[in-house]
Amino acid sequence: MSLESVVGEQDRAISVITASELLHSVHRAGDDRIRTRRQAFVEFLISSIEPLPITTSVARAHAEIWAQLERNGEVIGAHDMWIAATAVSHGMEVATANAVEFERVPGLAVVAL
Numbered sequence: 760m761s762l763e764s765v766v767g768e769q770d771r772a773i774s775v776i777t778a779s780e781l782l783h784s785v786h787r788a789g790d791d792r793i794r795t796r797r798q799a800f801v802e803f804l805i806s807s808i809e810p811l812p813i814t815t816s817v818a819r820a821h822a823e824i825w826a827q828l829e830r831n832g833e834v835i836g837a838h839d840m841w842i843a844a845t846a847v848s849h850g851m852e853v854a855t856a857n858a859v860e861f862e863r864v865p866g867l868a869v870v871a872l
Contacts, residue, residue, distance in 0.1 A: 769852075770851075771808055772808060772809070772810070772811050772849070772851060773804070773808055773810050773811070774810060774811055774841060774842045774845040774846075775810040775811060775812050775813060775845075776813075776838050776841040776842050776845070777810065777842060778801075778805055778810040779838075780838060781801045781804065781805075782801055784797055784801070785797045785798045785801055811845050811849060813841065813845070814848070816848045817841070817844050817845050817848045818844075819848070820843075820844040820845075820847045820848040821840055821841055821844035824840055824843055824844055824847065824864055824865070824867075825840055827865050828840070828863060828864070831863075833863045835860045835861070835863055835864070836860065839857070839860055839861065840864075842861075843861060843864040843867050846867060846868075847864070847866055847867055851868075852867075852868040852869065852870050853867060853868070853869050853870065854870040854872055855869065855870070855871070855872060856871075856872045858870075858871035858872075
């Protein structure tokens with residue numbers, strides 16, 4: 760399933776946290792060919808879709824999400840909370856292969872890939 764088949768022509772963005780995760784995968788590559796291929800993909804993506812920064816609005820959403828998930832005993836990964844907060848603060852959905860984790864976030868629309 761491709762991203763296009765799921766989200767169509769909707770506006771797209773990535774969190775700066777997602778950009779960091781993608782860049783991390785470049786640095787983790789154990790093989791030069793794989794590293795070069797990953798870097799080309801990540802740099803193309805980052806130049807095509809400007810990552811959304813962490814702003815005060817995102818920080819406020821993050822704090823609220825974090826507190827709600829703690830109250831419910833359903834805390835998710837730290838990076839995923841920042842990605843969710845970015846989406847919530849911008850009124851966007853999260854398209855992810857990790858829907859189970861993101862579906863715990865109150866008020867977040869999740870598109871399972």
